[in-house]
Amino acid sequence: MTAAAEVGVEPLPDVPQQRARSSRRSTGLWFLVRKLFGAATSLLFMLVVNFFLFRVIPSDPVRTLARGRATTPKQVAALTKTLGLDQPLPVQFLTYLKNTATGQFGVSFQYRQSVGSLLIDRLWPTLALVGTSTILSILIGLWMGTLAAWYRGQMFDTISTTGTIVLYSMPEWWLGLILFFLFAVGFGPIPGVFPIGGLIDPGVNGSSVHGVLNMAWHLTLPVVTLTIAYLAEYALIMRSALLDEMGEDYLVTARAKGLRDVLVRRRHATRNALLPVVTLVALNLGFIVSGAITIETVFSIPGLGLLTTDALKIPDYPVLQGAFLVFSASVIVANLIAQLLYGWLDPRVRL
Amino acid sequence: MTEPLLDIRDLHVTYRTLGGSVPAVRGVSLSIQPGESVGVAGESGCGKSTVASTILRLQPRTAKVEGEVHVLGKDVVRMRWGRLRVLRWAEASMIFQGALHSLNPVQRIGDQIAEPMRLHDATVGKVAAARRVGELLEQVGLSAARARSYPHQLSGGQKQRVMIAMALACNPSLVVADEPTTALDVMVQAQVLDVMTGLVRELGIGLLLISHDLSVLSSTCDRVAVMYAGRVVESANAGRIFDDPQHPYSAALAAAFPRVGDPKSRYSPAGLAGDPPDPQRLPTGCTFHPRCHWAIEDCSRIDPRLEPAGTDRTDRMVACIRAGETVGEAT
Numbered sequence: 001m002t003a004a005a006e007v008g009v010e011p012l013p014d015v016p017q018q019r020a021r022s023s024r025r026s027t028g029l030w031f032l033v034r035k036l037f038g039a040a041t042s043l044l045f046m047l048v049v050n051f052f053l054f055r056v057i058p059s060d061p062v063r064t065l066a067r068g069r070a071t072t073p074k075q076v077a078a079l080t081k082t083l084g085l086d087q088p089l090p091v092q093f094l095t096y097l098k099n100t101a102t103g104q105f106g107v108s109f110q111y112r113q114s115v116g117s118l119l120i121d122r123l124w125p126t127l128a129l130v131g132t133s134t135i136l137s138i139l140i141g142l143w144m145g146t147l148a149a150w151y152r153g154q155m156f157d158t159i160s161t162t163g164t165i166v167l168y169s170m171p172e173w174w175l176g177l178i179l180f181f182l183f184a185v186g187f188g189p190i191p192g193v194f195p196i197g198g199l200i201d202p203g204v205n206g207s208s209v210h211g212v213l214n215m216a217w218h219l220t221l222p223v224v225t226l227t228i229a230y231l232a233e234y235a236l237i238m239r240s241a242l243l244d245e246m247g248e249d250y251l252v253t254a255r256a257k258g259l260r261d262v263l264v265r266r267r268h269a270t271r272n273a274l275l276p277v278v279t280l281v282a283l284n285l286g287f288i289v290s291g292a293i294t295i296e297t298v299f300s301i302p303g304l305g306l307l308t309t310d311a312l313k314i315p316d317y318p319v320l321q322g323a324f325l326v327f328s329a330s331v332i333v334a335n336l337i338a339q340l341l342y343g344w345l346d347p348r349v350r351l
Numbered sequence: 352m353t354e355p356l357l358d359i360r361d362l363h364v365t366y367r368t369l370g371g372s373v374p375a376v377r378g379v380s381l382s383i384q385p386g387e388s389v390g391v392a393g394e395s396g397c398g399k400s401t402v403a404s405t406i407l408r409l410q411p412r413t414a415k416v417e418g419e420v421h422v423l424g425k426d427v428v429r430m431r432w433g434r435l436r437v438l439r440w441a442e443a444s445m446i447f448q449g450a451l452h453s454l455n456p457v458q459r460i461g462d463q464i465a466e467p468m469r470l471h472d473a474t475v476g477k478v479a480a481a482r483r484v485g486e487l488l489e490q491v492g493l494s495a496a497r498a499r500s501y502p503h504q505l506s507g508g509q510k511q512r513v514m515i516a517m518a519l520a521c522n523p524s525l526v527v528a529d530e531p532t533t534a535l536d537v538m539v540q541a542q543v544l545d546v547m548t549g550l551v552r553e554l555g556i557g558l559l560l561i562s563h564d565l566s567v568l569s570s571t572c573d574r575v576a577v578m579y580a581g582r583v584v585e586s587a588n589a590g591r592i593f594d595d596p597q598h599p600y601s602a603a604l605a606a607a608f609p610r611v612g613d614p615k616s617r618y619s620p621a622g623l624a625g626d627p628p629d630p631q632r633l634p635t636g637c638t639f640h641p642r643c644h645w646a647i648e649d650c651s652r653i654d655p656r657l658e659p660a661g662t663d664r665t666d667r668m669v670a671c672i673r674a675g676e677t678v679g680e681a682t
Contacts (some may be wrong), residue, residue: 249448249452249453250453250454250455250456252409252447252453253445253447253453253454253455255409255439256407256439256440256444256445256447257439257440257467257470258436258437258438258439258440258467258470258471259436259470260436267466268455268458271457272455272456272457345457346456346457347456347457347503348456348457348501
């Protein structure tokens, strides 16, 4: 008799199934709770930083608003009182917390309008711009990176990798300016085809079909700029992540099973390679939001970015606080989604 | 008349590298009859895994393959890709070296086992595949509920059992096991080997088992071929090759694994000095002669051919000019 027969089959291969299943479900739930708690903590931290951050800006909003007009010290004092800036800082902080809790974020210094409604008006052009270019850059970038890795060293890889490195090294506002001059203003023999700014032509009804198409036309160049600026990074990271996976033994197994090359790539390699990419995409959302600020300025899109740059000149504290909170909340939420997605993609993370 | 499951004829595999071409396999012939278990032994780098990889044509692109590899009568080397994909796993499957890395870390093992079934037979539905996965897992001594686990939730031995279950998924006629137990500890190693050889025998599957451990091969296989520097140097009945090796290299391999209760093997110097030769700078004559205790002057000039030798010459082939003489002295 061999040694194996004496030992018999491995003694403890399985936990009772009932217990195993319930504990699996609770680890999933616990994972979710932990991640939600982490996101909430970051948001609270941002809430505090948000208030003090903009008060560090050296210029005084009252003087900026009163500039160019003859104002008596009395009028200045009255304006300071209206804006609530005569109160001590802790009181201002409490007011800020109260205003944030109501969702209105107070009244804009510059527009004398509730910041909440101002943000909602300006939110959706930014959402359309950032959302579309994020999705496009992810789709195109990952597709390019996958093909470049799979056909490493061949024509497509050489062209795409060289191209993406060039694009990766360009700041997005600079790329935006180049595209702006080439295709909106016109350069030499090239006529300016695209609108030079704004979201919609004056007099066009934004809720009609014509209006929507008109807006899409206005958003084309900015979306192309942000897409090109960000797809490069995704393509490079996807390429290197997939190259890492391509040496793995389980791909040999998949090939030995008789899977076509395309299926080996799609079913086995890509999903593993996506893990580092997901994290990067979420982290990048912070940058793409800041990219939106400069791009909206270049193309005069009346979104949150342009609102922020205009507010910075005052500085219009309530607007800045509101916009900044929206930006940071979106980054935190994107990271939360990334972590949940990561847990779904990689079962090892769920532990 | 039965057709052999696997018939390798004069196989040469050369890797093209930046430093020149590396001949990894230099004229290996090997055959497996239905239901037969054949072992291939040898040190790392002797070309045994390269031989295994050519059976499903899994060798890297840089490898140049010459010769013939017939699986169920069809030459894999010259096969079209479409035909090859149909053959892979359905007719011949593989159990890989490191099960630890040979399973996809982000897929449930049940899905991984079911994948080739549904790929090779479109009529197999999800439910039928799941039922078959459960059966297979139970055959290798795991519970059917394990199908929902991910590889990281299993131990090394369990993963290797999953690999065995996966290899049997499509009822292949031939299973190639490339060092299936290398990464496992001795106890688990014995269990896994037992499960594998038991199933292979029960289902009448042909097995090509590759290992560096001659004692394992001699206890689990019908025939064993010993490889050195890309060639078969001795092939014989499995029991005989361990007890009565004719080639000095086989003798050294056999001596490397001491037998329990044999004081002679306990005190005799085990192992072999030196490393296998660099395939790009092979010694002249017999490639083994620089490490051989029995080498004579002629060994550095004459490249011995694999010829029938020894007392059981109908069943034994040895490539050594001193074959027959060295009997008794080698051990």
